[in-house]
Structures are given as C-alpha cells and as structure tokens.
Amino acid sequence: MVSKGEGKWVIWPVYFNKSVSRLNGRRISKKYAIEKPSSESIAKAAKSLGINPILEKNCSHPKKHWKKEGRILVDQGESKSKLLLQIAKRL
Helix, strand or coil, rough: CCHHHHEEEEEHHHHHECCCCCCCCCCCCCCCCEECCCHHHHHHHHHHHHCEEEEECCCCCHCCCCCCCCCCEEEECCHHHHHHHHHHHHC
C-alpha cells in the first residue's frame, strides 16, 4: 500500500471509465473518458508524457475489491486532476 508520504499518485482505471458515474469513481469528464480503460493503456499514456509510471497489475480498487484491474503509480508533481486530464487526452 502506498502512503501519502511516499510522493506517489495512485491512478485507477475506473477514473477514465465512461460507463462509470462520478459518484462511483470516474474522475474525468465524459468528453475525455473511454470505454473499458486498462491499466496497461493508462501506463503507456503516462509513459508517453515522460512520467515514468509503475504498473501494479494485481491490485483492485477499494470499492471493487473483487475486480483486479491493476493500478498505476506516478510521481507527484502538479495537481492530480491536471495529470489525469493529460493522461486522458492521450488515451
């Protein structure tokens, strides 16, 4: 588990899922959201931004503990919402 003091943002695929409501975890507007985002495609988009992501494939979002979608860890820099928007534009 990553703690706040480690300087990493945790990015979950649900943040970019067009079929999920904001209440259930989507963090990006539907304009930039996609159907069925994968942790691999998000890591690839983050890498293209020069962020150096760490892909953890066998993790599950706390609200969906039964679904192992994976997560991406990136170094904290600018705000998380700006970072998510940059990644969403690359997906």
